[in-house]
Amino acid sequence: MAAITFPMFTSATTGFVVAMAFIRAFMVKDGGANLGNFYRDLVRFTTRVLLPVSFLLALFMIGKVRRKLSMAA
Amino acid sequence: MLPTNLFMAFLIYLILVFQDYLPLNPLKLPGMEPVLAFNTAISFITNTDWQSYGGETTLSN
Numbered sequence: 001m002a003a004i005t006f007p008m009f010t011s012a013t014t015g016f017v018v019a020m021a022f023i024r025a026f027m028v029k030d031g032g033a034n035l036g037n038f039y040r041d042l043v044r045f046t047t048r049v050l051l052p053v054s055f056l057l058a059l060f061m062i063g064k065v066r067r068k069l070s071m072a073a
Numbered sequence: 074m075l076p077t078n079l080f081m082a083f084l085i086y087l088i089l090v091f092q093d094y095l096p097l098n099p100l101k102l103p104g105m106e107p108v109l110a111f112n113t114a115i116s117f118i119t120n121t122d123w124q125s126y127g128g129e130t131t132l133s134n
């Protein structure tokens with residue numbers, strides 16, 4: 001299961017970071033000479049967006065459970 | 074992007090094929106067949122997330 005959960009983070013991150021570099025090529029004044037550091041953007045997107053959102057969503061989904069989670073009765 | 078994705082796909086492939094030798098396998102599930110592991114690795118790297126098998130009976134922790 002570890003082999004499928006970490007790609008779920010990284011595939012979304014690589015897609016987003018490629019789009020980030022693409023948009024930077026239009027917005028930065030020197031026109032493509034400096035598109036940012038790919039690996040820095042990977043780490044920043046994962047730690048600042050995906051991990052907090054996944055923690056909060058996990059807590060929210062656990063909070064929705066209405067039945068007892070134990071095996072007894 | 075391509076080298077990092079290639080490296081991660083290879084890593085996923087190794088984890089899936091050798092999952093019987095790696096820790097965290099309480100049900101002692103065998104290693105996945107190489108063709109199926111390759112397909113799974115590629116589909117998860119591209120965010121397709123396609124699983125043509127039962128997840129709980131095939132994938133270890």
